[in-house]
Amino acid sequence: MADLRVYYDDAALAHVPPNGEAELPWTGKLAVREPHPDRRERVENVAAILRTELGAYTMWPAVTPATRSQIERVHDPDYVAEIEAWSAAGGGRLTPETGGNAGTYRAATVAAGGALAAAEQAVDAGLPEIPYALVRPSGHHAQSDRADGFCFFNNVAVAAAHLLATDRAERVAVLDWDVHHANGTQEIFYDREDVLVISLHNDHDSWSAETHPQACDRSERGVGDGTGYTVNVPLPAGTGNDGYRYAMQELVDPVLDAYGPDALLVSAGQDPGVVDPLGRNAVTKDGFEFLGRRARELAAEHADGALAVVQEGGYHLTHLAYATLGVVEGALGVDTGVEDPFAWIDGDAASARDAIDEAIAAHADHWPLE
Numbered sequence: 001m002a003d004l005r006v007y008y009d010d011a012a013l014a015h016v017p018p019n020g021e022a023e024l025p026w027t028g029k030l031a032v033r034e035p036h037p038d039r040r041e042r043v044e045n046v047a048a049i050l051r052t053e054l055g056a057y058t059m060w061p062a063v064t065p066a067t068r069s070q071i072e073r074v075h076d077p078d079y080v081a082e083i084e085a086w087s088a089a090g091g092g093r094l095t096p097e098t099g100g101n102a103g104t105y106r107a108a109t110v111a112a113g114g115a116l117a118a119a120e121q122a123v124d125a126g127l128p129e130i131p132y133a134l135v136r137p138s139g140h141h142a143q144s145d146r147a148d149g150f151c152f153f154n155n156v157a158v159a160a161a162h163l164l165a166t167d168r169a170e171r172v173a174v175l176d177w178d179v180h181h182a183n184g185t186q187e188i189f190y191d192r193e194d195v196l197v198i199s200l201h202n203d204h205d206s207w208s209a210e211t212h213p214q215a216c217d218r219s220e221r222g223v224g225d226g227t228g229y230t231v232n233v234p235l236p237a238g239t240g241n242d243g244y245r246y247a248m249q250e251l252v253d254p255v256l257d258a259y260g261p262d263a264l265l266v267s268a269g270q271d272p273g274v275v276d277p278l279g280r281n282a283v284t285k286d287g288f289e290f291l292g293r294r295a296r297e298l299a300a301e302h303a304d305g306a307l308a309v310v311q312e313g314g315y316h317l318t319h320l321a322y323a324t325l326g327v328v329e330g331a332l333g334v335d336t337g338v339e340d341p342f343a344w345i346d347g348d349a350a351s352a353r354d355a356i357d358e359a360i361a362a363h364a365d366h367w368p369l370e
Contacts, residue, residue, distance in 0.1 A: 003332055004054060005121060005131045007114035008047055009063040012136035013040040014103030017150070022277075023097040036099070037278060037315040038150045043136045045321040046311070050134075053325060053336045066112035071153055073161040074188050076145040083108065083152055094147045095211045104137070108152040111135035112159075115265075115310045119159035122308035123168040123263050127300055130331045133159075133310045140176055140267045140312050141212070143187040148211040149180060156267050156310045157188045160195050169262035170194065173303065175252065177244070177291055178269025178312040179279030180204065181216035181232070185267065191226040196259050200247055202272075202279050203234035203355065218362040228366030231255055233359040237280060239272070240347010241287030247356045248294050255367045256302040264303040266295050269312030270323035275342045276316045282347040285326035285340035292330025307331070318342075 017036035020026040026033055050058060071080055086094065087105035094100075100107075111133075118131035125131075139156060141149030156174055163169040173196040174189075176182035182199040183206075189195040206212045214220060222230040233247055256264070270288060272281035283291075292309075299307035309331060314320035319342050329336055360369045 003128050003130060004058045004328060005118070005129060006050060006058055006060050006134050007063050007118050007131065008043070008060060008134040009110045009114065011103070011107045011110040012043050015107035015137055016101045016103065017099045018093055023150070025093065025096060038137065039317065040136070041317050042314065042320055043134055045317055046134055046324045049321040049325050050328065053338055054328065054334065057332060057334065061117070063110055063114045063117060065106065065109035066116055066158055070116060070162060071109065071112055071158055073165060074144060074154055074157040079145045083147070095208065098147050098150050100152070104152065108137055111137055111139065112153045112155045115139070115155035115159040116162045118308040118310060119163050119263065119265055120168065122306040123163060126305040127296065127307065130296070130328070131308045132328060133308065135311050138269070138312045140178060140182045140185050141180070142184045146211055148184060151184060154184045154188060156265050157185050159265055159308065159310065163263055164194055171196070171259065171261045172263050172265060173256055173259055173261035174198065174265050174267060175295065176200065176267035176312070177272065178267055179271040179276065179281050180269070180313060181214065182267060183212055183214035183216060186214060186220065186230050189226065190222055190230060191224045193225045193229050196229050196231070196261060198231045198233070198252055198255060200233045200235060200244065202281055203236055218359055221363070231363055234355060235281065236348065236351045236355050238282045238348040239352040240282040240349055241284060241290065242349040243347055243352025243356070244283060244287055245290060246349070246353055248291070251356060251360055251369060253298065254369055256298055258368050261303045263306035263308070264295065264299040266307070266309045267312045268309050268327055270314035270320050270327065273314060273316060273319045273323045274345050275319050276314060278313065278315050282345050283323070284343040285322050286343070288323045288326035289330040292327035293333070296331045296333070
């Protein structure tokens with residue numbers, strides 16, 4: 001029996017953000033319009049490498065779009081209606097970096113449905129099965145009432161809320177290793193203790209006060225009942241494999257141990273990759289294999305064996321496929337022997353340790369960290 005279930009649907013290919021200057025609008029100053037970084041080839045390449053290298057382990061179940069009521073557990077109904085109407089009218093740009101077309105609304109509902117199905121399967125079946133939602137558009141920047149950072153509906157938040165609403169879980173942990181801050185997931189659960197959000201991200205500021213009002217730093221730790229349940233870990237550029245290992249060992253592991261979730265959902269953005277154009281944190285395929293393997297171990301140790309992996313970012317069309325293969329290999333405990341063709345930059349482990357130690361000190365009053 002296959003151990004990997006890939007929740008994928010070709011609806012992901014119909015979402016087309018507008019071309020311009022990378023993710024930004026066209027100014028007319030350049031000779032050539034550049035395709036938006038969130039291209040359909042991202043998921044096509046990931047699907048292809050999983051079929052060629054892990055085909056014997058893999059099932060591809062059908063994906064049902066998330067319903068309005070499922071999406072509206074975490075998103076304002078007026079906002080959901082706005083996205084539906086905007087897409088039906090042909091789309092365009094919603095923010096300087098975020099846009100789409102007539103296919104975007106369905107793609108976004110299917111993406112949320114894929115994450116939801118993966119989370120259900122994680123709890124219902126448990127390890128050794130690994131449910132992986134290969135979805136597009138990504139979700140972790142989408143907030144309750146606004147789009148942001150190429151995201152429309154927050155896929156992992158829809159999945160977490162579904163587990164809670166259907167009594168599959170009383171507490172859910174979200175581990176986000178995308179190179180960009182999980183600001184949308186943070187905003188949605190900021191005042192709640194039943195969802196723990198851990199974000200390992202590049203040390204960056206908000207890119208828009210209007211669409212991304214979160215500061216992305218260690219000071220944002222939750223409010224009210226949610227105080228302490230947002231754990232931000234800003235990392236320096238070039239953190240590298242060893243830096244992520246240190247963060248998992250010294251911070252993520254003890255926090256998850258203390259929290260004791262019923263399920264672990266991973267927002268797996270592979271844009272910390274060594275050549276990613278939107279955030280080079282120098283992680284190679286070996287580093288992503290470690291992250292996938294450690295996520296499986298953490299789920300087994302702290303989350304009743306319930307692990308779901310949900311695709312977020314990663315924008316180098318070639319390296320994303322190799323990096324994601326690494327995540328899945330690690331989660332499955334399989335070694336394909338495929339090497340990273342871009343593993344030629346070493347990380348800066350010393351700077352990473354300093355930043356992680358600062359995060360440990362910031363969160364030590366709520367969690368057993370030393």
